[in-house]
Amino acid sequence: MRVAVLGGNGQLGREVVRALVTRGYTVAAVVRHPAIALVPASVEVRMADARDRIAVTKAIHGFEAVVNVVGGGTLRRNDVASSTSAVVVAAAQDAGVNRYFAMSAGMVALDWPLFKYVLRPLIFRHILAEHRRVEDIVRASTLEWTIVRPSALTNHLAQRYDASLELQPRAFTTSRADVAAFIADELDNNVYVRHAVFVTSHRTK
Numbered sequence: 001m002r003v004a005v006l007g008g009n010g011q012l013g014r015e016v017v018r019a020l021v022t023r024g025y026t027v028a029a030v031v032r033h034p035a036i037a038l039v040p041a042s043v044e045v046r047m048a049d050a051r052d053r054i055a056v057t058k059a060i061h062g063f064e065a066v067v068n069v070v071g072g073g074t075l076r077r078n079d080v081a082s083s084t085s086a087v088v089v090a091a092a093q094d095a096g097v098n099r100y101f102a103m104s105a106g107m108v109a110l111d112w113p114l115f116k117y118v119l120r121p122l123i124f125r126h127i128l129a130e131h132r133r134v135e136d137i138v139r140a141s142t143l144e145w146t147i148v149r150p151s152a153l154t155n156h157l158a159q160r161y162d163a164s165l166e167l168q169p170r171a172f173t174t175s176r177a178d179v180a181a182f183i184a185d186e187l188d189n190n191v192y193v194r195h196a197v198f199v200t201s202h203r204t205k
Contacts, residue, residue, distance in 0.1 A: 004063040007070035019180035050084035056091035065099035082133035100143040147196035150174035160202040171200035
């Protein structure tokens with residue numbers, strides 16, 4: 001299978017690219033600045049601004065799946081994830097790419113009192129609103145999508161992930177490597193098509 005990874009040069013994108021290459025997928029990293037792409041030599045690098053529908057359609061043409069990990073990388077008000085999601089979803093449909101992975105976050109379903117009444121209004125309101133916009137865009141599409149909802153991302157080594165359709169208790173952190181492993185597994189098995197999935201690194205009891 002040929003898979004295009006939008007944002008393939010970011011922290012999460014590089015993990016996803018590595019995981020897919022390890023599984024034997026043919027992978028292209030779609031980036032804005034290919035000259036500084038930090039991906040394995042076997043990975044094709046294609047240039048496209050994720051807000052340019054024509055460029056993205058051209059970059060992903062001929063691929064069977066798209067993994068979009070483009071994000072704003074900030075808690076401040078921004079629309080990077082949602083505006084690029086709108087473009088990439090449309091481009092995937094234009095290019096005939098059916099399988100699509102989107103990034104959200106476990107916080108969309110978090111109702112702990114401390115988060116709901118203190119952290120959300122004071123710190124996370126903008127990024128939470130952005131995650132919800134992304135989910136709405138993806139759900140409205142005709143693609144075979146999977147929305148990935150990890151808890152707080154870390155750069156820890158891969159451990160073992162837990163995936164569930166329900167928010168998991170005490171699911172505080174998820175390594176980017178475990179998110180990448182989940183995406184690779186889901187491409188192999190298609191268990192969560194048209195579902196939003198909570199993913200967290202496994203806790204040893």
